[in-house]
Amino acid sequence: MVEIDGIVHADDPGEELKVTSARVTDDYIMLVTFSTGETRLCDFTELFDEVPAFEPLKDEKAFEDVAVVHGVPMWQNGSIDIFPTYLYDHSYEYESHGELVSV
Secondary structure (H helix, E strand, C coil), X not given: CEEECCEEECCCCCCCCCEEEEEEEECCEEEEXXXXXXXXXXXXXXXXXXXXXXHHHHCHHHHHCCEEECCEEEEHHXXXXXXXXXXXXXXXXXXXXXXXXXX
C-alpha cells in the first residue's frame, strides 16, 4: 500500500497516461504520441471490429477529424473518445527514422 496526500492506494497510482498528439496518416492508421514520449502506431480497422461505438468513424472524414482534449483523443465534439491506456494497449511500437512519412 502507498499513502499519497493522506489517501491510501492499493498500489502506486503512478502518472496518468495521456495522449499528447494524434495524427492520421492513411487508411485508418494513426500515429499517437503519449505522455511517456513514445510514438505508437494504431490501426483503427482492428478497433472498428472490437468496439461498436467506433462505427461512425468508418467514415474517413469523421475519422480524420480527431482532436486531443485534456490528453484524450476525441471525435464528433466529444461524443466519441478513446481512453489513452486502451489506445496504448491496442497500438504497436513505431520507430521513426528521420522524416515522418505516411504509412
